[in-house]
Amino acid sequence: MEFQPLITELGCIVQKQAPLQVTKWAKIDKADRESLLQMAxxxxxxxxxxxxxxxxxxxxGTKSLARAQPVGENEAPVCEEEIFLEVLGHKSGYIRGRGHGSKPSRSLSKHHNKSELEAANKRANELEEKLNAQQKDMEVIKATQKATNEICKN
Known part of the structure; x- marks a missing residue:
């Protein structure tokens, strides 16, 4: 059982209703204490x-209803912008957070996202090639070191 809300509520009642000259709960006379208890x-x-x-x-509990909604296992998380479009619908000439005015076309934003994805994929491929080259260099260095160690032993 959680007592914190009760303690907070009682604290508010005491702050507002208890005599100001009394500094401790134990010093409040019995009649005032009873009236405070009756108020609570x-x-x-x-x-x-x-x-x-x-x-x-x-x-x-402390979770909002929106956060408590179940999410499917294979379902991708939905971004805030998609939620607003689904709930409020598309309004011509309106930008959420900026009001009325020219709105960039949806095809431009899709093109922008597509170009970002292509750039990220290209960068990932470049990094993978670089990693493979470094691994090959590492294997050559290990082989050279092994051969050097064999020569030193003999």
């Missing part, structure tokens, strides 16, 4: 009634 019980009962009236139980 009254608020707790009201909150319980409010929770009972809710139709949908909150079961996600």
């Amino acid at each position: 019980k009254k608020r707790s009962a009201q909150n319980a009634r409010n929770r009972a009236m809710q139709n949908t139980p909150h079961v996600t």
Whole structure:
């Protein structure tokens, strides 16, 4: 059972309702302590009634409902822009976050993404070729070192 919300709630009640001249809880007289306790019980009962009236139980904890949505195993994560397009739809002449005005065509953005992908693939291929060349050089160096070691032993 988690007591932190209760402690926070009681702290707020004490801050607002307790006599200001009293510095410690133990120094509050019994009548004031009882009235503070009654306020806390009254608020707790009201909150319980409010929770009972809710139709949908909150079961996600601290996670928002959007984050709690299940994601398929083979499903690629969807970027924020795609979510906005799916939910709000495409609006001609409107750029999200910038308002109305000229919007770049979707074909240009696809072309831009495609060119970025091609550049990344080209760079990956170049790096792979460089790695293979370095591995071959390493094998030659090892063979040379092995031959040198054999000569030194004899």
